[in-house]
Amino acid sequence: MSNAADAPIAVAEDGANAGAVANPNWHLSLRFSPDVLRDGLDPLSFLRYLLTMGSMVYAHVIDLAIPAADDMDAELCYLGFEIGFASTAGREEIDSVFEFVREGSDIVILAPHSQLTTYGHWLQGLPERAEVALHLLQSGALTAAEWRQLQLDVAEADDLVTTEKRPGVVPSQIRAAIPALRQRGGEEKKSHEQKFIKIEVSKLDQLIDLVGELVIAGAGASLVAKRKKDQRFEEATQVISGLVEQIRDAALTLRMVQINEVFQRFPRV
DSSP: OOOOOOOOOOEEEOOOTBOSSOOOOOOEOOOOOOOTTTTTTHHHHHHHHHHHHHHEEEEEEOTTTTTOGOOOOSSOOOEEEEEEESSOEEEHHHHTTGGGOOTTTTTEOOOOOTTTHHHHHHHHHHHTHHHHHHHHHHSSSSHHHHHTTTOSSSSHHHHHHHTTTTTTOOOHHHHHHHHHHHHHHHHHHHHHHHOOOOOOHHHHHHHHHHHHHHHHHHHHHHHHHHHHHHHHHHHHHHHHHHHHHHHHHHOOOOOOOHHHHHHTOOOOO
């Protein structure tokens, strides 16, 4: 292997006709969910399982999303993978490899001899388009002529074709993209931190106990209001009872975990 986000899996149609690329292998573009490690899943385990169906012709690691060391979260997955895969397996078999990691991931599967326009639409949606295109050229997945036919950016294409002959040189487009991608990774981490907080379990238990006592006290107040037969008192206790029920439901959900998160922690056997 060279060292070079419920999202549906896109699978390109086979096309051995006019406008199809010469690449006879499957191309897999993998961007696993940033929380895949927190869900108890190992991205490499899916790649190992994929190898039971064929062999990797090329594999590139896309690491431009890795933030600065101070902003890095060891529990998040920042890596992407561009893989050429030689296999006689059908699209359904390859699709099934990623069955348990679809949610939150961006996985694109391009069939052998896919249409060149399919590659073009896929590349246009990538923030790291320049580096991925360079890897496709270096690995032979796309020829220089096919890249020019995509009609994306002539200047960028010429830069990439020139750099293909000098693998040690990084194009100016890639260098310019690195700071933006690192900044985006830091912003994603900050937004994730703002969405969740950690508290002690004992404090949460204490809150739930107090809510339970509040429910009992509210029921007692409602009973007194009915005995007094004071209309204003009864209306006030009804409002309080409604608010107490909302607080009770919200407090109970603090200790609940969504069922899909439980099953996502079990890797495919």
